[in-house]
Amino acid sequence: MPRGLTFALLLGLLVVPCANAARSPAPVHADIQVRIDPETRELTGKGAWTVPPGESLAIVLDDRFDVRRFTVDGQARPAEPNHDGRRHWRLAQSERKARRVEIEWRGPLDPLEAGLDHRQVLRHTVPVTAPRGTFLPGAAEWHPVFTGRPLQYTLHVDLPLGQRAVVAGNLVADRSVDGRRLQAFQFEQPGPVIDLMAGPYRAVEREFAALGNRTITLRTLFHAEIADLAAGYLDATERYLRLYERWIGPYPYGSFSIVSSPTPTGFGMPTLTYLGIDVLRLPFIRDTSLGHEVLHNWWGNGVYPDYATGNWSEGLTTFMADHAYREQAGPAAARELRLAWLRDLAALDAGQDRPLREFTSRTHGSDQVLGYHKAAMLFLMLRDTIGSDAFDQGLRGFWSEHRGSIASWDDLRAAFERTSQRDLKGFFTQWLDRAGVPYLRLESARAVQDADGWRVDFTLSQDRPVYPLRIPMAVGTGPDQQMHWVELDRERATFSVRTSQPPGSITLDPDARLLRRLTEGEAPPILRRVMLDPTTVTVLAGATGAGEALARRVVEHPLQVRSTGMPLPAAPLLLVGLERDVNRYLARHGLPPRPAELAATPDRATAWVWTATRATGEPVTVVSARDAKALAALGRPLPHYGRQSWLVFEGGTATARGTWPSRPQSVRFDR
Numbered sequence: 001m002p003r004g005l006t007f008a009l010l011l012g013l014l015v016v017p018c019a020n021a022a023r024s025p026a027p028v029h030a031d032i033q034v035r036i037d038p039e040t041r042e043l044t045g046k047g048a049w050t051v052p053p054g055e056s057l058a059i060v061l062d063d064r065f066d067v068r069r070f071t072v073d074g075q076a077r078p079a080e081p082n083h084d085g086r087r088h089w090r091l092a093q094s095e096r097k098a099r100r101v102e103i104e105w106r107g108p109l110d111p112l113e114a115g116l117d118h119r120q121v122l123r124h125t126v127p128v129t130a131p132r133g134t135f136l137p138g139a140a141e142w143h144p145v146f147t148g149r150p151l152q153y154t155l156h157v158d159l160p161l162g163q164r165a166v167v168a169g170n171l172v173a174d175r176s177v178d179g180r181r182l183q184a185f186q187f188e189q190p191g192p193v194i195d196l197m198a199g200p201y202r203a204v205e206r207e208f209a210a211l212g213n214r215t216i217t218l219r220t221l222f223h224a225e226i227a228d229l230a231a232g233y234l235d236a237t238e239r240y241l242r243l244y245e246r247w248i249g250p251y252p253y254g255s256f257s258i259v260s261s262p263t264p265t266g267f268g269m270p271t272l273t274y275l276g277i278d279v280l281r282l283p284f285i286r287d288t289s290l291g292h293e294v295l296h297n298w299w300g301n302g303v304y305p306d307y308a309t310g311n312w313s314e315g316l317t318t319f320m321a322d323h324a325y326r327e328q329a330g331p332a333a334a335r336e337l338r339l340a341w342l343r344d345l346a347a348l349d350a351g352q353d354r355p356l357r358e359f360t361s362r363t364h365g366s367d368q369v370l371g372y373h374k375a376a377m378l379f380l381m382l383r384d385t386i387g388s389d390a391f392d393q394g395l396r397g398f399w400s401e402h403r404g405s406i407a408s409w410d411d412l413r414a415a416f417e418r419t420s421q422r423d424l425k426g427f428f429t430q431w432l433d434r435a436g437v438p439y440l441r442l443e444s445a446r447a448v449q450d451a452d453g454w455r456v457d458f459t460l461s462q463d464r465p466v467y468p469l470r471i472p473m474a475v476g477t478g479p480d481q482q483m484h485w486v487e488l489d490r491e492r493a494t495f496s497v498r499t500s501q502p503p504g505s506i507t508l509d510p511d512a513r514l515l516r517r518l519t520e521g522e523a524p525p526i527l528r529r530v531m532l533d534p535t536t537v538t539v540l541a542g543a544t545g546a547g548e549a550l551a552r553r554v555v556e557h558p559l560q561v562r563s564t565g566m567p568l569p570a571a572p573l574l575l576v577g578l579e580r581d582v583n584r585y586l587a588r589h590g591l592p593p594r595p596a597e598l599a600a601t602p603d604r605a606t607a608w609v610w611t612a613t614r615a616t617g618e619p620v621t622v623v624s625a626r627d628a629k630a631l632a633a634l635g636r637p638l639p640h641y642g643r644q645s646w647l648v649f650e651g652g653t654a655t656a657r658g659t660w661p662s663r664p665q666s667v668r669f670d671r
């Protein structure tokens, strides 16, 4: 599986939040027993719910299930439910008395389809089962859901002996009786629904000595074919728990499980992560994505974002996982990651670059850029502004104050204001509430020698509306670089910095630490620019059937197709076709031919993909193939390579790829 695919896939991990846990009413206590037969695809359930006094509520259960028994305080309920969109029963409540509801239900589950791709899996809210695996998402309402109330549960699961189940919470019993496996789970942390997974798992367990003499059970539940990966995953989990316990505070739960799925899934829930078998096989999952998922037990499933006012948890998790691991690897690795984020941001058009506060969860590629990467950059700039000590203390304070409850961007700001002793209102407002990002230019610079030595005078400008910014400027003196931070709070200003040595150059933000729109030279074109732009025009040059099918997979908006005979459109261009027709089109319209980087490729190459920028500024993406078959082979892989500037394919395999080099805004001084 290509790296790009898996990155896109894993960044889409759906954190199933324990929504409304904090400011919501007292939890419902449930004692539930379910029996699942993966062979016959049948589920039988029975449970008792104690509902504390409060407002009346609805009890929802998916239509597929027959209700065998339904009593409230021992009295049989009229069996007729209400139907307004979904089946539900109204439970009238008194102000003083708790009620006891008992329900028995039974019904069929859907077959598991291993062929689903990740987007389908994310949308798929039906309960599925097979001997290879069972996934009952809570959103599928496979158990009675008491709406608006958090749930504390004991769940007993009865499966054929070769199967094991897992849900969020602690495994409190596990035994085999008469060819069946009976397991019990408890979870005290209130959440609205239960997500249940099961499969023919080999379980490997390990005890981890956590902060404060606590013992945490680490567990892999893997299919037999990847059972040998267990130790590596458990080692990595220990490393992440150690890192985040020291950095933030104690891990909030009693266990953590890594569970394999026969579908290419990526889900994160409190106390566990559920990942496709093929995904788990990729070595970098353990080194990056697993840590990201472990950290969500603090951010997302330990403190819950206030979705109404914006989801901060993905940005903070990306900053403290993905970005932090790159920083551990070295400054160049971290810089590369940030540059990739800023390039993605430059590939968005104005309408897509919405205020960060509007990000609540992920639906499209552009939301990932926004909610994950833009937000992660906010945390980097915050740390650069208040310093690492105040930043880390702020995180710990935020955790101890809001653990187990809902918190907003404002709560985060308050935590950092306390530790930094600064008013951060302006900082958060400008990065959260404004659409777009600043556009900065180093307009001019000169080196001056005066009576006191050397200095560099330089002018910076930014587009309106103006952002107050702290900007890192690197002055090169011989082999060294000196960083100077300057503050720009208007459209244009001239600055002066002194150097002890004769200066050789000055560079604006060379490490990509500022959230800003890169200039053309800084952001060489990548495929994503044309994929995401709703104004992209597609031209098909030969093999138009295969070309159009490919374009449909690559462009995220309805296709706007022009014929080769029409004038060159004044818009982003996707040119797809056969080598000879593509070359002819490029020549006729004065567009550059296939770049040298792609020319010297082995004879086995069947397709070439590259980006360029026209003199007028519009981006161009060219897909040039030997024949229609070679075009068709790109349908699966190509959409996952949005971050590349060029690729060479042999059939469906990318054998070479890269991004055009980034040229920072820099002025050299002649001496």
Ligand SMILES: [Zn+2]
Binding pocket: 011, 013, 015, 292, 296, 314, 317
């Ligand atoms: Zn995440």
